[in-house]
Amino acid sequence: MNNTLTIEAKHSPEFLERLLRVCRHRGFSIVSINATIEQQLTHIELTVSSDREITLLTKQLDKVIGILTVTLLASSGNIKASA
Amino acid sequence: MNGANFVVHALKEQNVTQVFGYPGGAIMPLYDALFDGGVDHLLCRHEQGAAMAAIGYARSTGKVGVCIATSGPGATNLITGLADALLDSIPIVAITGQVPTHLIGTDAFQEVDVLGLSLACTKHSFMVETAEQLGPIIEQAFEIATSGRPGPVLIDIPKDIQVGPSVAYALAQLADTQKPLDQNLISHSKLLISEAKKPLLYVGGGVGMAKAVSELRTFIEQTQIPSVCTLKAIGCIQHDSTYFMGMVGMHGSKASNLAIQECDLLIAVGARFDDRVTGKLDEFAQHAKVIHLDVDAAEIDKLRQVTISMTDDLKQVLPAITVQPSIEQWQQHISEMKVTHANRYDHPGEPIFAPALLRQLAETMPADTVICSDVGQHQMWVAQHMFVDRPENHISSSGLGTMGFGVPAAVGAQVARPNDTVIAVSGDGSFMMNIQELGTIKRKQLPVKILLIDNQRLGMVRQWQELFFNGRFSETILTDNPDFVTLASAFDIPGETIVVKSQIEQALQRLLNSDGPYLLHVSISEEENVWPLVPPGAANDQMMESVG
Ligand SMILES: Cc1ncc(C[n+]2csc(CCOP(=O)(O)OP(=O)(O)O)c2C)c(N)n1
Ligand SMILES: [Mg+2]
Numbered sequence: 108m109n110n111t112l113t114i115e116a117k118h119s120p121e122f123l124e125r126l127l128r129v130c131r132h133r134g135f136s137i138v139s140i141n142a143t144i145e146q147q148l149t150h151i152e153l154t155v156s157s158d159r160e161i162t163l164l165t166k167q168l169d170k171v172i173g174i175l176t177v178t179l180l181a182s183s184g185n186i187k188a189s190a
Numbered sequence: 191m192n193g194a195n196f197v198v199h200a201l202k203e204q205n206v207t208q209v210f211g212y213p214g215g216a217i218m219p220l221y222d223a224l225f226d227g228g229v230d231h232l233l234c235r236h237e238q239g240a241a242m243a244a245i246g247y248a249r250s251t252g253k254v255g256v257c258i259a260t261s262g263p264g265a266t267n268l269i270t271g272l273a274d275a276l277l278d279s280i281p282i283v284a285i286t287g288q289v290p291t292h293l294i295g296t297d298a299f300q301e302v303d304v305l306g307l308s309l310a311c312t313k314h315s316f317m318v319e320t321a322e323q324l325g326p327i328i329e330q331a332f333e334i335a336t337s338g339r340p341g342p343v344l345i346d347i348p349k350d351i352q353v354g355p356s357v358a359y360a361l362a363q364l365a366d367t368q369k370p371l372d373q374n375l376i377s378h379s380k381l382l383i384s385e386a387k388k389p390l391l392y393v394g395g396g397v398g399m400a401k402a403v404s405e406l407r408t409f410i411e412q413t414q415i416p417s418v419c420t421l422k423a424i425g426c427i428q429h430d431s432t433y434f435m436g437m438v439g440m441h442g443s444k445a446s447n448l449a450i451q452e453c454d455l456l457i458a459v460g461a462r463f464d465d466r467v468t469g470k471l472d473e474f475a476q477h478a479k480v481i482h483l484d485v486d487a488a489e490i491d492k493l494r495q496v497t498i499s500m501t502d503d504l505k506q507v508l509p510a511i512t513v514q515p516s517i518e519q520w521q522q523h524i525s526e527m528k529v530t531h532a533n534r535y536d537h538p539g540e541p542i543f544a545p546a547l548l549r550q551l552a553e554t555m556p557a558d559t560v561i562c563s564d565v566g567q568h569q570m571w572v573a574q575h576m577f578v579d580r581p582e583n584h585i586s587s588s589g590l591g592t593m594g595f596g597v598p599a600a601v602g603a604q605v606a607r608p609n610d611t612v613i614a615v616s617g618d619g620s621f622m623m624n625i626q627e628l629g630t631i632k633r634k635q636l637p638v639k640i641l642l643i644d645n646q647r648l649g650m651v652r653q654w655q656e657l658f659f660n661g662r663f664s665e666t667i668l669t670d671n672p673d674f675v676t677l678a679s680a681f682d683i684p685g686e687t688i689v690v691k692s693q694i695e696q697a698l699q700r701l702l703n704s705d706g707p708y709l710l711h712v713s714i715s716e717e718e719n720v721w722p723l724v725p726p727g728a729a730n731d732q733m734m735e736s737v738g
Contacts, residue, residue: 120317121305146568166488172314172334 109138110161111180114151117173118144126151126174129167134159148175192715194219196356197285197347198227200328203361208232208247208605210240212267215300217287219352232605232634235626237264237692239598241271242624245280246602249585250560250612252401254281254335255602261287262300265346266307270592273311275342277589278422279399281335282342288317290350304346313341318351325359337366340399367475371502371510379481379498379511386455386640388520389415390475392438392467395422395588396460396484398581402504404460409508410434413515415457416524418446420467421573422581422588423460429577430562431523439467440724441570444531447730449524449720450475458482460504463493464589467546473729483507499523540690542714544568544643545575547694548615552576554698558584559611560603564596564620567649570720572615589706594623597640603629604636611639611702618644618671628681631707639701640683640709642674645716658726678709685709 116122123142130137135155142151155164161179168177191199197220201209208230213221224231234240237259244255255275259268265286291299302365308315314334316327324347331343381390397406403426410417416433419426427434438446447469450456456478461467468474471493480496482489483504490499500507537543548571561576563569563586578584585603587595600614621642631638645652648666655663675685685708688697701710722733 121309124306125309132310160491162486164494166490166492170486170488 108158108161108182109154109156110182111152111154112165112168113178113180114153114168116148116149116151116171117175117176118149119173122149122173125171126168129171130155130164133164133166133167191356192219192223192352193347193354193356194223195227195325196324197328197352198223198229200325200359201229201256201331204254204328206254206331209256209258210234210243210247210602211258212237212240212260212264213619214264214287216261216349217285217288217352218259219349220258220285220287221607231258232601232630234598234601235629236624237267237526238270238594239601239624239627239630240332241268241282241284241632242274242592242598243602243605243627244282244284244596245271245275245278246562246599247606248280248602249599250280250582250603251606252582253606254283254332256283256285258285259287261289261304262302265302265304267312269307271718272308272342272344274587274590274592274595276311276313278587279340279395280342281340283331283335284312284342284344286344286346287352288346288348291319291348292350294348304344305404308344308346312344313343315344315346317346318348321351321354322357324351324356326362326474329359329361339396368503368506371506372500375433375498375500376510379500379600380479380513382455382479382497383413383457383511384513384515386515387517388453389455389457389515389517390449390453390463390478391415391417392450392456392458393417393419393423393426394459394461395427395581396419397423397504400460400485400504402460402508403581405505405508405610409512414451414521415517416521418442418449420461420464421586424573424584424586425578425581430581433521435524435528437573439464439730440469441574441720441722442724443497443533443574443732444722444733444735445524445527447724447733448527448531451729451731453478456480458484458496459508460484462489468493469724469728469730481511494687540692542689542691542694542712544712544714545571545720547712548572550694551613551698553614555702556611559583560600560607560612562586562596562600562614562617562700563601563610564614564616565591565650566617566620566641567718567720568615568617569643570650571643574720593620596620597627597638598624598630599638600638601630604638605634612637613639613641615641615643617649618642618646618668619648621674625677628678628683631683632681637705638646638707639704640678640685640707641701642709643714644671644674644711645714645715646671649716650720652716656719657723665672674711675709683707683709685711687711687713689713
């Protein structure tokens with residue numbers, strides 16, 4: 108199951124590492140990721156794939172210090188997103 | 191004032207009076223500032239010991255524990271302690287020195303990417319990049335360590351920032367906003383509780399962390415709902431509370447595990463459905479609706495789908511959902527189970543039976559004694575057979591199960607509470623994992639009492655080898671242990687060995703009455719196992735029990 112999220116976070120040098128670590132550790136693999144940094148904010152659009160409920164990831168991301176918002180955009184059972 | 195002096199000043203502003211650590215090149219400026227900076231520093235003999243002493247300090251007081259290490263090997267040595275604090279949600283601030291900014295990324299002497307290392311074992315971590323950041327980062331670190339679900343926070347400070355000029359900073363006093371309770375959820379909870387025929391409280395470590403022990407006890411008093419607790423919640427409920435059945439889970443009491451399986455409403459308070467508690471998850475409290483109260487929203491529906499959940503402060507929620515159900519039959523049943531499945535201490539022969547000895551110790555030790563446990567069979571016996579009436583008095587590495595935890599945690603607890611008795615209960619395997627901390631005890635002449643339960647085995651692993659690996663005792667036989675009493679005496683710690691039951695009473699008196707530290711080395715049979723045991727993959731009502 109694929110899910111697409113947008114994430115706004117305060118910029119910090121290690122922020123992407125934090126994000127990717129949480130995704131991997133909680134059992135979500137990255138299908139595609141796009142990150143832009145503007146005025147001390149990191150904006151991310153992320154598609155992940157997993158058998159696990161997406162809320163298991165979004166709740167963990169909500170806890171990451173520096174993340175301001177996590178929004179679930181779309182989910183699809185079978186459409187393969189391109190990287 | 192340089193950066194290092196500023197750090198000491200900022201620690202004082204956070205009401206820190208005691209830190210634990212070990213010096214080295216990249217943290218030398220901070221040690222220079224600590225030399226006469228007005229914060230007490232205790233030199234531990236390994237950074238892991240310093241981290242665990244900080245944990246013992248934090249757990250025995252409810253304050254933040256602070257530990258300090260140098261870059262590279264100093265920082266890597268802290269990691270196990272940070273992971274321990276993360277899994278048990280303990281507020282720790284760790285400060286590490288880092289190589290000077292211009293050398294970061296050059297593979298400089300004692301350079302390790304500590305920020306990178308910290309990502310998986312802290313609640314949050316910082317690397318200070320400029321002098322301006324120092325003040326706000328230290329303030330945030332303490333705020334993050336203590337707020338919500340507490341945890342360890344690391345601050346990595348390059349040496350040039352420590353020696354460079356500091357930038358004044360006025361504390362921002364981050365405001366705490368508390369949202370009001372959702373009255374719909376409150377009334378729904380009250381309805382579930384009042385309609386339940388077999389409600390059960392499943393109490394976790396979150397109650398102690400939220401400082402909601404008295405609210406919990408009032409709730410229990412007013413509702414008379416039966417209860418069980420996790421390893422980390424021991425002490426939250428008074429041990430002699432009428433319908434309290436003790437610890438639940440893999441080595442929980444039989445009454446607790448049966449009650450969990452029978453209940454029709456499970457009220458999980460500051461608990462997280464850990465696998466050591468639930469056994470086979472699908473069959474855990476299978477017939478129960480669940481009310482889950484936990485400050486960490488990520489714990490809700492993580493392992494168990496619940497009926498109602500609230501992430502508000504337990505101090506607010508517990509009084510709000512108080513309602514008395516009529517459950518006389520269930521209470522009667524619980525009382526009967528408590529009697530039928532009570533712990534038994536009859537044991538044939540002269541050799542010492544550790545559960546009985548620990549029970550006797552609990553009955554004779556002074557009020558407000560702190561027990562710090564190591565990891566293994568002895569840890570489970572402490573949890574099953576000793577009793578304490580404050581969570582601050584039972585300090586055990588619960589989530590990470592870190593061997594070597596007991597002695598350094600006791601060091602931290604004794605420093606924090608110099609007037610209380612502190613007892614480290616250790617095993618012959620665990621004791622050797624942080625044996626160097628006897629040097630810390632000697633240095634400060636800390637009156638830590640050590641009860642070493644020696645089965646000449648890595649007993650917990652041996653038990654599993656006996657039960658689940660066809661008795662193939664691979665690398666668990668420690669008949670070549672050192673002479674522990676002689677070892678302790680090298681650190682000026684007096685001690686004695688006992689081997690038979692008739693020696694126990696007097697030896698416990700000598701342990702408890704010694705002015706300084708003392709080692710009571712107790713030799714027991716390697717064949718004693720921890721019972722009951724929910725075998726891996728089984729439901730909690732399928733407990734294995736002692737034969738004979
Ligand atoms: C650092 C660490 N390494 C390995 C283990 C696995 N382990 C759990 S209990 C145990 C044996 C502990 O032996 P001892 O301290 O003598 O206690 P006993 O079980 O004999 O009472 C081991 C090796 C662990 N928990 N922690
Ligand atoms: Mg042992």
